[in-house]
Structure formats: C-alpha cells, structure tokens
Amino acid sequence: MAVLSYAQAARLALKQEMERDATVWALGEDLGPEGGVSGQYLGLQQIFGKHRIVDTPISESTIMGAAIGAAICGTRPVVELRYADFGICAADEIVNQAAKVRYMLGGQVRVPAVIRQPIGMRDGMAAQHSQSTEAWWIHIPGLVVVAPATPADNHALLKSAIRCDDPVIYMEHKELWAVTGEVDETAAPTLIGRAAVRRQGSDVTIVTWSSMVSICVAAAGKLAAKGREVEVIDLRTLWPWDRDAVFTSVAKTGRLLVVHQAVRVGGFGGEIVAEVSEHMFGSLKTAPRRLAAPRTPVPFSEPLETLCRVGEDQIVKTVLEMTG
Amino acid sequence: MFVTMLLIRAFDEVAGQARRDGKLRGSVHEYIGEEAIATGVCSNLLTTDYISSYHRGHGHCIAKGADPVAMMKELYGKAGGVCGGKGGSMHVADFALGILGANGVVADGVTIAVGAAQAVKLRGENRIVVAFFGDGALNRGPLLEALNWARVYDLPVLFVCEDNIYSDKTRTASVTGGPGIVARAAAFGLPYESIDGNDVLAVDAAAARLVADVRAGRGPMFLHARTYRWRGHLAWDEGRYRDAAEVELRTADDSIARAEAWLVAQGARAEALAIDRREASARIHAAVIEAEAAPWPPMEALFTDVQDMGAPSWQS
Numbered sequence: 190m191a192v193l194s195y196a197q198a199a200r201l202a203l204k205q206e207m208e209r210d211a212t213v214w215a216l217g218e219d220l221g222p223e224g225g226v227s228g229q230y231l232g233l234q235q236i237f238g239k240h241r242i243v244d245t246p247i248s249e250s251t252i253m254g255a256a257i258g259a260a261i262c263g264t265r266p267v268v269e270l271r272y273a274d275f276g277i278c279a280a281d282e283i284v285n286q287a288a289k290v291r292y293m294l295g296g297q298v299r300v301p302a303v304i305r306q307p308i309g310m311r312d313g314m315a316a317q318h319s320q321s322t323e324a325w326w327i328h329i330p331g332l333v334v335v336a337p338a339t340p341a342d343n344h345a346l347l348k349s350a351i352r353c354d355d356p357v358i359y360m361e362h363k364e365l366w367a368v369t370g371e372v373d374e375t376a377a378p379t380l381i382g383r384a385a386v387r388r389q390g391s392d393v394t395i396v397t398w399s400s401m402v403s404i405c406v407a408a409a410g411k412l413a414a415k416g417r418e419v420e421v422i423d424l425r426t427l428w429p430w431d432r433d434a435v436f437t438s439v440a441k442t443g444r445l446l447v448v449h450q451a452v453r454v455g456g457f458g459g460e461i462v463a464e465v466s467e468h469m470f471g472s473l474k475t476a477p478r479r480l481a482a483p484r485t486p487v488p489f490s491e492p493l494e495t496l497c498r499v500g501e502d503q504i505v506k507t508v509l510e511m512t513g
Numbered sequence: 514m515f516v517t518m519l520l521i522r523a524f525d526e527v528a529g530q531a532r533r534d535g536k537l538r539g540s541v542h543e544y545i546g547e548e549a550i551a552t553g554v555c556s557n558l559l560t561t562d563y564i565s566s567y568h569r570g571h572g573h574c575i576a577k578g579a580d581p582v583a584m585m586k587e588l589y590g591k592a593g594g595v596c597g598g599k600g601g602s603m604h605v606a607d608f609a610l611g612i613l614g615a616n617g618v619v620a621d622g623v624t625i626a627v628g629a630a631q632a633v634k635l636r637g638e639n640r641i642v643v644a645f646f647g648d649g650a651l652n653r654g655p656l657l658e659a660l661n662w663a664r665v666y667d668l669p670v671l672f673v674c675e676d677n678i679y680s681d682k683t684r685t686a687s688v689t690g691g692p693g694i695v696a697r698a699a700a701f702g703l704p705y706e707s708i709d710g711n712d713v714l715a716v717d718a719a720a721a722r723l724v725a726d727v728r729a730g731r732g733p734m735f736l737h738a739r740t741y742r743w744r745g746h747l748a749w750d751e752g753r754y755r756d757a758a759e760v761e762l763r764t765a766d767d768s769i770a771r772a773e774a775w776l777v778a779q780g781a782r783a784e785a786l787a788i789d790r791r792e793a794s795a796r797i798h799a800a801v802i803e804a805e806a807a808p809w810p811p812m813e814a815l816f817t818d819v820q821d822m823g824a825p826s827w828q829s
Contacts, residue, residue: 212635243631246658246662250624250655250658251662253624254623254625255627256628258629258630258631258632259635260628261629264631264632264636266628291819293596293604294614295594295596295597295818297596297608330819330825332820353822382823428823
C-alpha cells in the first residue's frame with residue numbers, strides 16, 4: 190500500500206501496463222516534458238521514449254483517428270484529450286469510427302483504445318472547460334464508459350481499461366487530480382461494470398459517480414446524525430453499469446436518489462431512474478429523485494458556478510424530503 | 514493490371530445497375546473511369562501492406578485482392594459478405610489482405626491510415642500504408658491534420674489523391690482556395706508527383722517510385738492522380754449538374770481503352786483481350802447470382818460484435 194494522488198495512481202497504472210505490454214503507448218498534447226495537464230504522465234517519456242509517450246500537435250481529429258488506426262493494427266493506444274470539452278473535437282472519430290469499426294466490418298477487428306477525457310467543474314474554468322459529457326458517450330453503442338472516483342480506482346480501472354478490447358471512454362475528474370488515498374500498487378485490474386458500495390444504509394439508495402461520490406458520502410454522514418441511513422453506491426463504470434448492485438440496494442431501501450454533476454436533462458440519472466421504475470416499481474416507497482446541474486452552460490463567476498453544483502446540503506434536504 | 518481494371522469496371526457497372534434496379538439498398542458509389550489508379554498503385558503493394566479507402570472503395574478492394582463474390586454479397590447485405598452483411602458498400606474491408614476498410618466519412622480513412630503507419634513503426638514491421646481519398650477530402654480539416662502528422666512522425670504512408678474534380682455534386686475548384694492540391698502537399702513538406710490517372714502505366718511507374726521511397730524509410734509521399742468520375746456521385750445520381758460536353762470529352766479518355774491499345778501495340782491479340790473482357794464480365798455476373806442466392810445473416814448477428822463489456826441484448 191502507498192498513499193498516492195489520483196494523478197499519481199493513474200501514472201502508476203499506465204507505467205505498469207507499459208512495462209507489461211510493449212504494444213501499449215500513449216499520445217496527446219504536452220505528455221512529455223509537462224507530463225500532461227496534471228502530471229498524470231510525469232516522467233514516463235524519459236522511461237519509455239518519445240515513440241511510446243508521443244507528444245502530438247493540437248489535432249484532436251487525428252489524435253483520435255490515428256489511435257484507431259493503430260488500435261486496429263496491433264497496438265493499444267491510450268489517447269489523452271485533456272478535457273472532455275475537447276473530446277467533442279474528436280467526436281466524429283470516436284462515434285463514427287472507434288465505436289463502430291468492429292461492428293461495421295463484421296467483427297474482423299477490435300479497437301482496444303483508451304480515450305481519456307477528464308470531466309467536470311474545477312476552479313472557474315468556465316463553459317468550455319467544465320462540462321461533464323458522460324451521457325453523450327453512454328448513448329453510443331460500442332463504447333465503454335468509466336468514471337473513477339478514488340486514487341485506488343484510478344489505478345485499478347485504468348489498468349482494466351488498457352487491457353479491455355473495446356474502446357473505453359475514460360473520464361477522470363479534474364477536481365480529483367490532487368486527492369490522495371491508499372493504493373495497492375499490486376492490485377489486479379478492477380472488473381469493468383462493477384459498482385462499489387461506499388457506505389451502507391437501509392433508508393435511501395444514492396447512486397452516484399466521480400467527484401460526487403465524496404460529497405454524497407459526506408452528506409450521508411450528516412444524515413446519519415439525523416437518523417437517516419443512506420447507502421451510497423459509486424457506479425465507477427457507467428457503461429456497462431452495475432444494475433444488480435443498484436437493484437439489490439433499492440430492494441432494501443425502497444428509495445432512489447441519483448446524483449451527478451452533469452446536466453440533469455438527458456443525463457444518465459434519467460436512465461437509472463427509468464430502469465429502476467420499470468423493473469422495481471412495486472418496491473419503491475417514494476418517487477425516485479435526481480440531483481444534477483441545471484441546463485445552463487457552466488458560468489465563470491464563482492457564486493454562479495456554485496449554483497450549478499450539487500452540494501451536501503441539497504442532498505441532505507432531498508433525502509429528508511424522501512424519508513418524510 | 515488489365516484484368517484487374519476490367520473486374521473493377523464490371524463490378525461497378527453491375528453494382529450500380531443493381532442499385533438503380535432496386536435490387537440493392539443503400540449507397541453505391543461507382544469507381545467507373547478511375548480504375549487505373551487503384552490498379553496501378555496496388556500493383557506495387559504486398560499483401561501485408563495496408564490500404565485505407567473511402568466511400569468510392571470497391572476498386573481499391575478488388576485491386577488489393579478482395580474476392581468479388583464476398584464483396585457482392587456484402588453489397589447485398591448477405592451472409593458470407595466480407596463484413597457479414599453488416600457494413601455494405603461503404604464499409605467493405607478485408608483485414609487478411611491489409612484492407613482497413615472503405616469509409617463513409619470523408620477523410621476519416623486518412624487519419625486511420627496514419628495511425629496504422631504509426632503502429633507499423635512502433636512494431637518495427639516492414640509494411641507501408643496507402644491512403645486513398647478524393648479531391649473533396651482535401652477541404653476537410655482531419656486530412657490536413659493527417660498530412661502534417663505523417664510528416665512530423667516520418668510515417669511510411671503514401672497519400673493517393675484521386676482527383677475526379679467533383680466533391681459530391683459540386684466542382685471542387687469552385688469551393689477550394691489557394692493554388693491547388695499539390696501545393697497543399699508541398700506546404701506540409703511532402704514530396705509529390707502529379708500524373709495522368711487514366712494512364713495505368715503512368716500510375717504504376719509513379720507508384721513504383723513513391724512506394725519504393727516510402728518502403729525505404731524516406732517518410733510520407735503524395736501522389737496526385739488526375740481522373741474523371743464517369744457517373745454521378747451515387748448510383749442514382751445522374752450527374753445532370755455537369756456540362757454534357759465535359760462529360761463527353763472526359764469519358765472519351767477511357768483508361769481501359771488506353772490500356773488495351775497499348776497491349777495491342779505490344780503485340781497482344783485482340784481476340785485474347787476480348788476473352789479477358791468476357792471473362793471479367795462473366796465472373797461478376799456469377800458473383801451477382803451467388804449473392805442473390807445467398808442467405809440473409811442470422812438475426813442474432815444484430816447483437817454480435819458490438820462490444821465485449823456491456824454487450825447489447827433485446828432488453829438493453
């Protein structure tokens with residue numbers, strides 16, 4: 190066990206996978222001397238060389254397109270797109286090529302690429318550097334979508350993503366880079382599609398992921414003081430998502446609240462609520478609820494940005510309403 | 514090469530007519546008139562070399578050795594198609610022959626090609642990659658990115674621009690700024706040749722030089738092949754936006770007739786060439802009969818080869 194930051198944990202995972210498999214390589218802007226936007230590649234170019242940690246021009250379409258070409262020709266590229274907002278610049282290549290090549294070509298080939306594009310609000314980065322776009326990718330058949338919340342998961346899940354034969358949209362959260370936690374450096378890759386129960390409880394099930402996990406756990410602590418026992422499920426993987434874990438918990442609590450930082454309208458919370466409502470209507474004691482961002486661009490000004498964030502108090506208030 | 518050109522023409526004559534007759538669904542982009550380019554370039558490639566193609570891709574696949582029967586089955590959406598009937602005309606591919614696929618998005622095959630070349634370099638393989646694309650693709654950003662990319666990393670790629678002077682239904686010149694196609698290649702530092710793409714010997718000779726350079730590790734090269742698209746953009750497009758005199762003049766310059774004349778001048782017997790023509794036509798017509806008789810894909814194919822993790826089912 191070591192105490193590592195979320196960024197250091199990801200760096201360790203990539204380093205271990207590159208040592209293990211000579212076909213693993215990474216490409217993106219500023220990976221070499223700068224070590225990536227948040228140091229998640231620090232020092233790796235010195236270890237593995239410029240041909241395996243590749244500094245690229247600001248050419249998102251070709252960063253992604255080249256990764257696809259390299260993935261179908263026997264390598265495992267890790268693509269760094271810096272911000273989910275710039276993942277949109279590569280959306281054609283991700284949606285029309287990476288997600289479909291295997292299917293369109295009748296299974297002749299797979300696209301084992303990891304597509305890193307960090308999400309979320311951080312420190313006043315404003316409308317073009319703060320979006321949480323996970324629902325866009327979950328909608329696309331062919332893609333796997335992962336959103337780790339802890340350093341340990343960013344280590345074990347990145348390893349899994351690199352070994353996965355499907356294209357994996359890997360969404361770290363910008364506000365988590367410096368968060369530290371215990372990481373088992375020898376941990377086996379975490380199974381994609383398995384949630385983690387971060388706190389057990391019998392009154393309400395909160396389903397969440399990424400940076401909202403710690404906020405939900407903190408809110409659950411406050412609610413315990415008010416006599417409400419909340420179960421917090423960190424999905425970790427959004428496609429495939431762990432329906433069994435969610436259904437098992439809701440069967441116990443009879444109440445579902447989904448919390449995410451992405452915009453509420455068309456967000457993935459709607460899908461989770463719909464699935465639970467369709468399949469478990471008889472088990473529900475109250476209407477499922479969602480807490481998420483309003484349907485606005487993320488504003489720059491701090492008090493305005495704060496209005497877009499789901500806070501602990503909002504979660505506490507909602508759970509109290511749900512439990513009467 | 515003569516027989517390959519005949520096969521390509523027969524394939525697209527028949528496929529285009531099948532589409533117009535309603536026997537096929539979807540898009541069919543005929544390569545008629547441009548056969549010399551795929552033929553002349555691919556005659557210089559090894560089976561292990563990669564090609565990436567685009568929507569007008571039947572010719573590239575045939576020239577790289579794809580089976581016309583499996584291709585025709587693919588166009589018919591049948592089991593036994595090169596992609597199991599799940600791709601269709603715009604996605605014909607055969608990885609066993611290094612055909613990375615035709616592509617339905619203009620220029621996307623080119624970014625895939627430079628990535629394939631990066632994999633070749635990373636793995637230390639002795640392959641090269643050819644990216645085929647049309648003149649219309651040179652106005653898409655990803656293609657300009659890919660030209661730069663290939664130069665920056667000195668990748669073993671031959672870019673082949675098939676300049677048929679139309680971007681879909683628009684004259685490319687009317688929507689293109691600057692001094693032209695090869696100037697764009699030059700701007701990225703790519704050595705280039707510009708040739709008559711209807712002269713298969715010229716294509717073959719230029720490709721031989723450029724392929725040798727790429728294979729020798731001299732980095733990316735660019736071939737500009739001037740040609741003409743005899744038909745509309747798609748099988749059902751009659752191309753009425755084109756001047757009739759232009760069509761008459763340009764289609765008179767037939768790459769196959771030129772190749773035939775050259776062969777006769779070299780002493781080939783006219784009867785032997787006529788047999789070649791009949792055999793190519795018969796082979797493609799037999800492919801159609803086989804494709805029409807082939808079974809549909811099994812219904813469970815809907816769900817196969819989407820993804821391993823979170824694979825779909827009727828419920829999700």
